[in-house]
Amino acid sequence: MAGKPFPWQRDELHPAARRALSVCGPLAFLGLWQLFGAAGWLGATPSPYAVARALVRLVTHGDPFLKKTLWAHAGASLLRILCGFAIAAAAGTGLGMLMGWSRVARQMLRPVVEMMRPIPPFAWIVLAILWFRMGDAPAVFIVFLGAFFPVLLNVASGMESYDRVLGEAAATLGASPLQVLFRVALPAALPHVFTGLRVGLGVAWMSLIAAEMVGVGGSGLGLLIESSKAVWDLEYAVAGMVVIGTVGLLLDLAMRGMEAHFLRWR
Amino acid sequence: MIRGSGSSSVRRMFAAFLSAALALFLLLSATGCGDDSADGPAVRLGHLRSDLHQLAFYVAKEKGFFEDEGLRVEVVGVYASGPDEMAAFQAGALDAGYVGIAPAMAAVANGRADVKALAQANLNGSALVVRRPTSIFGLEDLPGHRVAVPNPGTMQDLLLRLALASRGLSLGDLQVAYMAPPEMLSAMFSGSLDAFLAWEPFVARAEAEGLGSVMLDSRLIWEDHPCCILAVSGSFLKDRPGEAAALLRAHLKATAYINEHPDEAVRMAAEFTGLSEEVAAAAMRRITFTGDMNAQAVLEYARFLAEEGLAAIEDPAAFVRDFLVGQ
Amino acid sequence: MRNEPELRLIGLSKTFPGRKGVPEVRALEDISLQLHRGELACLVGPSGCGKTTLLRIAAGLERPSEGKVLLGEEEVSFPGGQVGLVFQQSALFPWRTALRNVSFGLEMRRGRDRRWAEEEARDFLYTVGMEGFERRYPRELSGGMQQRVAIARSLAVRPRVLLLDEPFGSLDAQSRNSLQEFLVELWGRTGLTMLFVTHNVDEAVFLGERVFAMTPRPGRLHRVYEVGLGYPRDRTSPAFVEIRREILSYLSQVEKAPGGGS
Numbered sequence: 053m054a055g056k057p058f059p060w061q062r063d064e065l066h067p068a069a070r071r072a073l074s075v076c077g078p079l080a081f082l083g084l085w086q087l088f089g090a091a092g093w094l095g096a097t098p099s100p101y102a103v104a105r106a107l108v109r110l111v112t113h114g115d116p117f118l119k120k121t122l123w124a125h126a127g128a129s130l131l132r133i134l135c136g137f138a139i140a141a142a143a144g145t146g147l148g149m150l151m152g153w154s155r156v157a158r159q160m161l162r163p164v165v166e167m168m169r170p171i172p173p174f175a176w177i178v179l180a181i182l183w184f185r186m187g188d189a190p191a192v193f194i195v196f197l198g199a200f201f202p203v204l205l206n207v208a209s210g211m212e213s214y215d216r217v218l219g220e221a222a223a224t225l226g227a228s229p230l231q232v233l234f235r236v237a238l239p240a241a242l243p244h245v246f247t248g249l250r251v252g253l254g255v256a257w258m259s260l261i262a263a264e265m266v267g268v269g270g271s272g273l274g275l276l277i278e279s280s281k282a283v284w285d286l287e288y289a290v291a292g293m294v295v296i297g298t299v300g301l302l303l304d305l306a307m308r309g310m311e312a313h314f315l316r317w318r
Numbered sequence: 319m320i321r322g323s324g325s326s327s328v329r330r331m332f333a334a335f336l337s338a339a340l341a342l343f344l345l346l347s348a349t350g351c352g353d354d355s356a357d358g359p360a361v362r363l364g365h366l367r368s369d370l371h372q373l374a375f376y377v378a379k380e381k382g383f384f385e386d387e388g389l390r391v392e393v394v395g396v397y398a399s400g401p402d403e404m405a406a407f408q409a410g411a412l413d414a415g416y417v418g419i420a421p422a423m424a425a426v427a428n429g430r431a432d433v434k435a436l437a438q439a440n441l442n443g444s445a446l447v448v449r450r451p452t453s454i455f456g457l458e459d460l461p462g463h464r465v466a467v468p469n470p471g472t473m474q475d476l477l478l479r480l481a482l483a484s485r486g487l488s489l490g491d492l493q494v495a496y497m498a499p500p501e502m503l504s505a506m507f508s509g510s511l512d513a514f515l516a517w518e519p520f521v522a523r524a525e526a527e528g529l530g531s532v533m534l535d536s537r538l539i540w541e542d543h544p545c546c547i548l549a550v551s552g553s554f555l556k557d558r559p560g561e562a563a564a565l566l567r568a569h570l571k572a573t574a575y576i577n578e579h580p581d582e583a584v585r586m587a588a589e590f591t592g593l594s595e596e597v598a599a600a601a602m603r604r605i606t607f608t609g610d611m612n613a614q615a616v617l618e619y620a621r622f623l624a625e626e627g628l629a630a631i632e633d634p635a636a637f638v639r640d641f642l643v644g645q
Numbered sequence: 646m647r648n649e650p651e652l653r654l655i656g657l658s659k660t661f662p663g664r665k666g667v668p669e670v671r672a673l674e675d676i677s678l679q680l681h682r683g684e685l686a687c688l689v690g691p692s693g694c695g696k697t698t699l700l701r702i703a704a705g706l707e708r709p710s711e712g713k714v715l716l717g718e719e720e721v722s723f724p725g726g727q728v729g730l731v732f733q734q735s736a737l738f739p740w741r742t743a744l745r746n747v748s749f750g751l752e753m754r755r756g757r758d759r760r761w762a763e764e765e766a767r768d769f770l771y772t773v774g775m776e777g778f779e780r781r782y783p784r785e786l787s788g789g790m791q792q793r794v795a796i797a798r799s800l801a802v803r804p805r806v807l808l809l810d811e812p813f814g815s816l817d818a819q820s821r822n823s824l825q826e827f828l829v830e831l832w833g834r835t836g837l838t839m840l841f842v843t844h845n846v847d848e849a850v851f852l853g854e855r856v857f858a859m860t861p862r863p864g865r866l867h868r869v870y871e872v873g874l875g876y877p878r879d880r881t882s883p884a885f886v887e888i889r890r891e892i893l894s895y896l897s898q899v900e901k902a903p904g905g906g907s
Contacts, residue, residue, distance in 0.1 A: 096408045096429040116627040117470035178504045185510030186464060186495055221736040224704050225750030225802050226726030235753070239740045267466055267495035267505050275496060281401045282421065282469035283628045284428040317740045317782040 098287035103294060106287035115288050117279045120271040126295055128271040129260055132188055133303075136195025136263070137256045141249055143196075144203025148248070151204070152211020152241070153233060169201040173259035181266050191263040191272075198259030199252035206251065210244025211237055243318065246311045253307060257300040361554075361561055364395035364403050364415035368591040370519045370601055371440045371546040372416040373583065374609075376590040378572035386571075387564035399498075401425070407433050413554040414565055419544045420473045423620065426641060427629035432552035434643050435611060436562065437569055439546035443605035444474055444536035445521040446481065448513045449506050450528060457481055457534070461491040463512035466502045471628040473545065474515045474536075476619065481515075481539045506530055517545070519593050522601035526594075535604055542606065544615050555643065562643075570609040577607055611642050651838045652680040652703065652728070652806045656712035658863075659698055672698045674863035675712070680806065680840055685832045687853030688842045691896065695864025696842045697733075700808045703840070704730040716805060726750060729804035733811045735791035737783040743794045744770060744779035750802035769797040772834075774827070789813075789820035793827070800835070809841045813848070825851055829876050846896070850889045851878055858892060860899045868895060 065073070082100045089099040098106070109115075110122035118125075150157045151165075173194050180190035214237050222236045223229075238245075264274030273292045280288035361384075365375050378384055384391040394411060397403040400421030406412045408431050416439055425431040448454045454463060460482070467474045482488055497505065499520040505511035506529045513533070514524075524530040536543060548569050555562050576583040580602075587598040617638045623629035631637045657676045663669035672695040680686055690696055701707040703714050705724040714721040721728060737746050748766035752759055770776055773793040783791055792812050799807055809828075813821045825848060832839060843849050849856045850872060858868040870892060874884055 096425075096431065177501055181501055181504045181510070182508045185508045186505050187510075215736075217732055217734070217736045218738060220706050220724070221730070221732060221798075222738075222749065222753070223706065223724035224726075224728065224730040225753065225798065227750070227753040231753050235749075236738065239738070242740065265497060265501065267497040267501060267511065270494060270496070279470050279496065282399075282424070283471035283623070284401065284404065284421065284424040284431075285628070286429060315740075317742075317784070 096284075096286060098290050102287040103290045106285075106291040107294065110288070110291060115276055115280070116285065117283060117288075118270050118276065120276075122295065124271045125273050125276050125292070126299060128268070129264070129273040129296075130299065132191045132263060132268075132272070133195055133253075133256050133260065135188075136192040136259075137199045137253055139192070140196045140199035140203055140252055140256070144200050144248065144252065145207050145245060148204045148207025148245075149211055149233065149238065149241075151208040153237065158208070158212075165201065165204060169205070171197075173198050173262035174265075177262060177266055186267040188268060190266040191268050194263035194266065195256045195259050198263075199256040202251035202255055203245075203248040206244045206248025207241060210241030210248075213244075214240040243315055246307070246315065250304060250307050250311070253303055254300065257296055257303075260296065358390075358558075358561075360390040360392035361558075361565060362394040362411065362413045363391050364397060364406055364412045364417070365393065366400065366403065366416065366418075366546075367396050367398055369416070369546065370587055370591050370593070370598065371418075371443055371517065371605060373576060373587050373590060373602075374439055374548075374569055374572040374607065375416045377575055377583070377586055378568045380586060380589075381572065381575060383568040383571045383575075384565075387568045389561060389564050389568060391565075404429070404431060404433070407431055407549070407551055410551075412551060413558075414548065414550045414562075416546055417549050418473065419547045419616065419619065420471065422547060422549050423616075423623065423641065424471060424629055427620075427623065427631045427637065433549050434552055434555055435547045435616075435641055436550045436555075436566055436643050437548045437609040438544060438611050439548055439569075439573075439607075439609075441542045441545055441606040441608055441612065441615075442535070442537040443545050443601075444477060444515060444517045444543075445532045445604060446478070446513060446515045446534040446536070446539075447506075447521055447524045447530040448533045449509070449511065449530045452512070452531075454513060454533065457485045457487065460513065461487060462493070464493040464495060464510065466495045466497050466505065466511055466514040466516075468499060468516060469496055471623065471626070473543065473619070474517065476622050477536050477539050477543065478515045481534060484539075503527070503529060518601035518605055519591060519597060521604065522597045523593070525600065526597045532604075537604070537606075540615070542612055542615060544612055544619065545605075547611075548609075550643070566609075573607050573609045613638060613642055616642060649682045650679045651682040651684075651717065652840070653715040654678045654699070654703060654712070655715065657699065657702060657709045657714070658711040659695070659702065659707070660710045671863040673702075673709070674865050676859075676864065676866045677712075678857060678866060680838055682838055683836045684854055685829075685839045685841065685852060686855045686857065687849035688840060688857045688859060689846055689849040689892065689896075690844065690859030690864070691861055692844055694859045694861035696844075696859060697810055699859075699864065700730065700810050700840070700842055703806075704728045704808055706730070726754065726802040727805050729799035729802065729807040731792070731795050731799050731807065731809040731812045733814055735783065735788075735795040735812075737791055737795055737798070739783050742780050742782055743775060743786065746783070746794055747798045747801050749798060754802070766797075766801055769801045770794070772800065773797040773831070787820070788816050789824055792816070792824060796828075796831070800837070804837075806838045806840065809839065811843050812841075814843070814845075821848075826877065828852060829878075833876065846889055846892050847880065850885060850892065851880060856888075856892060858895060860896075867899070868892075 086100045088094050089097060114121040151161050176194055176197055180193045184190035184193050218240055219232045219236050222232050227235065261274040261277060264272040268275060273296050277289045277292040280286065365372050395406050400418040403415050403417045404421050404425035407415060408429055422433055426433050454460060467478050479489060499516040502511060502514040502516055503520060503524055506524060521532060525532060550562055584595050584599045584602060587602060588595045591598065617634055620631055620634040620638050624631040624634050655677055657673055659673040661670040661672060676699060688696055702709050705721045705728060716727055738749065744763055744766050747769050748762035751762035751765055770779060773796055775790065775793050775797065813824050829852060841852055853872055856870040856872060857866055859866055870888060872888055878885055
């Protein structure tokens with residue numbers, strides 16, 4: 053091998069090797085998990101096999117407590133996530149643009165936003181119920197809260213840090229201030245917007261358990277996890293976690309795809 | 319009463335369990351005498367946060383009943399929910415704990431936790447509450463309404479099913495929502511929840527705050543249904559039987575104290591939970607503080623879990639024999 | 646009508662107000678300057694003499710503290726398509742292709758008539774010799790190509806005056822020379838009124854019919870040189886060298902005596 057002198061200068065991995073490695077990692081993880089479980093080192097943690105069995109049962113029969121299939125749970129959660137996230141994306145982008153654009157708005161909103169941002173979704177449960185009653189609305193609200201602040205702050209910082217020369221160039225070409233905002237500042241801030249959207253979508257999933265503690269109907273991945281905890285059917289809890297992780301990963305990949313498309317100019 | 323609780327065979331079985339428990343109690347007391355364990359490791363105990371059902375723990379602690387028995391008790395965990403406390407048991411962090419019987423049995427059945435029920439902490443103590451004002455005057459009016467219970471597989475879930483079954487109804491006739499009891503109060507306040515079945519003190523709080531009124535005390539659904547227990551880990555019971563017996567004695571003493579000094583018990587309950595004395599007193603009227611395990615009721619609950627597929631229990635009777643100390 | 650004034654800067658002064666710990670800065674001091682229609686003039690001066698501030702005021706991006714800018718008879722007080730500005734760094738929109746950078750100003754003006762704007766833009770890309778690069782993004786273009794696109798972008802909105810702020814300053818010598826030749830040739834074809842700002846005297850003499858020399862702190866305009874050579878110019882010709890030497894010696898003289906020159 054025509055190696056390089058220092059380890060951090062190594063050649064790029066062959067694509068096939070990269071693919072193989074990214075399969076090997078998870079497989080090794082599962083293997084160790086099963087092995088440690090069999091050795092009794094993980095206590096009551098369900099083994100990968102038990103979790104897989106629970107997943108199959110979820111698909112074929114549904115869970116034993118809520119009697120809903122995986123599709124019902126995932127669908128209900130996905131709907132809540134996507135609704136909350138869509139509202140957060142729209143509102144966060146709008147308000148973020150305002151905050152990034154207007155110094156007055158920034159000075160007024162920043163303290164409020166910075167104060168509300170660290171509040172964990174769990175803390176909002178009671179207020180969510182008081183304001184939005186029961187069912188999907190308060191759940192969507194909690195997901196919204198989780199996703200809103202990352203979007204808002206990233207859009208605002210993108211609008212603040214975009215290259216003013218671009219706006220000036222647009223102005224000398226005859227663009228109005230509003231055109232500069234929407235046709236220059238916003239596209240220039242797009243990388244930040246996407247960062248915000250991706251972080252927001254991730255946090256939305258993390259808010260799911262809290263969101264589904266507000267008295268949603270009988271389905272949802274968060275509810276599945278909480279219910280299986282209540283009767284100590286942990287393989288269903290872990291199965292729910294696996295599904296959240298997987299769907300979250302898929303959504304993130306979709307976001308990355310969109311990002312790659314819209315930011316292909318970078 | 320909605321549920322006929324017993325044939326004569328059941329009653330005989332219950333008596334047998336009770337006497338066996340008593341025998342064990344005496345046996346342990348005998349071996350426990352003179353067993354001075356104050357020098358050994360403390361008994362690591364857990365309980366649920368501000369849970370009125372677990373008042374005996376607070377009374378025993380405040381009145382020094384643990385020390386009277388020569389026990390050094392260290393509260394190592396105050397948990398928000400039963401499953402969390404059972405996870406601590408699973409992790410080997412607890413020797414003993416006050417916990418709901420439902421999460422304890424589920425953890426033993428499904429999680430193969432090595433935990434046993436040493437004594438009852440209380441019976442009854444839940445209720446079906448309807449929003450005020452309401453159009454629900456009886457169980458027949460429930461269909462179509464939004465009703466909350468804590469989780470599937472909890473005692474309250476079973477109570478609601480039993481109540482509905484007595485009228486030929488099932489959960490499917492309602493809009494069931496699963497949420498934690500504190501949230502039920504805010505949901506009722508927001509006007510979106512028509513009824514809930516939860517444990518005290520949330521029932522008394524709903525009444526005190528004018529949110530709802532009790533439609534059905536849980537003892538009318540299932541008389542003397544089990545609720546909270548004093549659980550111990552299997553290894554604690556096996557390795558330190560003297561301390562287990564002392565723990566049991568302190569617990570029974572505290573339970574008796576609650577029943578003999580109702581006024582002071584209310585005061586202490588208010589201290590323990592942060593409720594006002596009025597609300598605590600109202601809640602305690604629905605709670606039966608007793609240390610006696612109702613083995614037959616536990617068996618029925620085990621059957622429910624098994625039949626509903628909620629717990630991997632093949633032989634409920636054997637399971638209960640193993641779960642209850644002294645069976 | 647060659648000698649009709651197109652852009653007039655009249656008595657421009659600019660003071661940037663001080664803030665806590667930062668003293669106020671007098672950037673420009675009473676600058677007056679006229680650009681004739683169709684003229685290619687250069688403004689030369691050392692870095693930090695306020696050249697960029699002057700251009701920003703002329704383009705309407707900044708308000709003068711005193712004085713005014715007239716385009717024909719109208720006062721320029723805000724930016725708009727009338728006075729074009731080419732920036733030191735191309736300031737192309739990185740998310741737009743070359744073609745759509747050029748069509749930007751037209752899209753702003755004609756609402757959403759994007760197809761028309763792109764057709765127009767295609768012609769301007771051709772004008773600057775960038776045909777075939779329509780669909781490239783700015784990062785895929787060399788610095789010189791980016792400046793060609795930037796010039797096309799400014800031309801597309803048909804400004805009356807084009808201001809260029811050291812547009813070739815960050816290019817290597819080779820592309821710099823070829824772009825200078827390109828600019829002369831473009832000016833010959835379009836007859837556009839241009840003011841080209843640079844700190845490079847050689848560049849100023851190569852391009853300008855007239856060269857204005859500025860001195861720093863505060864920026865003042867002291868001399869105007871009539872170059873009087875035909876295009877294309879030969880950098881090695883004695884006349885070229887002589888004018889260059891004269892301007893350089895003047896600038897180095899005022900550099901040694903700050904605030905002086907009068």
